[in-house]
Amino acid sequence: xxxxxxxxxxxxxxxxxxxxxxxxxxxxxxxxxxxxxxxxxxxxxxxxxxxxxxxxxxxxxxxxxxxxxxxxxxxxxxxxxxxxxxxxxxxxxxxxxxxxxxxxxxxxxxxxxxxxxxxxxxxxxxxxxxxxxxxxxxxxxxxxxxxxxxxxxxxxxxxxxxxxxxxxxxxxxxxxxxxxxxxxxxxxxxxxxxxxxxxxxxxxxxxxxxxxxxxxxxxxxxxxxxxxxxxxxxxxxxxxxxxxxxxxxxxxxxxxxxxxxxxxxxxxxxxxxxxxxxxxxxxxxxxxxxxxxxxxxxxxxxxxxxxxxxxxxxxxxxxxxxx
Numbered sequence: 001x002x003x004x005x006x007x008x009x010x011x012x013x014x015x016x017x018x019x020x021x022x023x024x025x026x027x028x029x030x031x032x033x034x035x036x037x038x039x040x041x042x043x044x045x046x047x048x049x050x051x052x053x054x055x056x057x058x059x060x061x062x063x064x065x066x067x068x069x070x071x072x073x074x075x076x077x078x079x080x081x082x083x084x085x086x087x088x089x090x091x092x093x094x095x096x097x098x099x100x101x102x103x104x105x106x107x108x109x110x111x112x113x114x115x116x117x118x119x120x121x122x123x124x125x126x127x128x129x130x131x132x133x134x135x136x137x138x139x140x141x142x143x144x145x146x147x148x149x150x151x152x153x154x155x156x157x158x159x160x161x162x163x164x165x166x167x168x169x170x171x172x173x174x175x176x177x178x179x180x181x182x183x184x185x186x187x188x189x190x191x192x193x194x195x196x197x198x199x200x201x202x203x204x205x206x207x208x209x210x211x212x213x214x215x216x217x218x219x220x221x222x223x224x225x226x227x228x229x230x231x232x233x234x235x236x237x238x239x240x241x242x243x244x245x246x247x248x249x250x251x252x253x254x255x256x257x258x259x260x261x262x263x264x265x266x267x268x269x270x271x272x273x274x275x276x277x278x279x280x281x282x283x284x285x286x287x288x289x290x291x292x293x294x295x296x297x298x299x300x301x302x303x304x305x306x307x308x309x310x311x312x313x314x315x316x317x318x319x320x321x322x323x
Contacts, residue, residue: 093271093291124263140245152196172215172234173208
């Protein structure tokens, strides 16, 4: 995390804030021959912000069983401190989770930052780059089980992210059936999700349910299913559950040597992303850079992931991203 913060400063991408024991951070930076110039360090345990942040956390979670004394202890944890910092507009985004299980990094985001207006779902999207194409896989990080409405919202949120990368979305809703070839509640759920998306976003190019090879091979798609609205191979793959999405991106990464960026969280009110334990410096920098772009969009009144009034964030020359 220290090396990533150093790189963010060197490249002028952000104004990082490192949360943790200040002496330990300085020790590790010294051992790595890194300068901490341009990097703010805050120890949540001793910060003057601990009391007001704990009060804010208590206000948000009092009716969820959190007592004031518990909020005081929780806010000493960097992930909760960062979430409240972002929620109060004192930072523009957060990168959390390195060294923690993914659910532990995600929990403060769900509890403090929450979903953006008009959204009920947060999802994790992977940007997958192979030799000849760029794909987005969702959801591969957050929702263990989904229903038709949740799948539909994941598809819409992922399509908006695709447009942020200047990718015109073509969405395949995946299953083990092609357009009704297997009748089952699981395949019907995916088909119903397609209908929900078409009701909410009629201009989106989306179809399903379909199998993965149908979605990715133009000869199979147009040869066997000329009625499909895709016409070209999909660049967004929406998986029916977390297991299939998570397994798929890791297989492509390991066996196909694909470059993977993510998980990019979509559906949050403010920029927030959670690292996997194995993430390297380049992964941290990539997610931080995405958080910077998202924060800039908020300030530009594009309103992040949902077409709602913009949420004010701190205006800084370089985005302030705690990690």
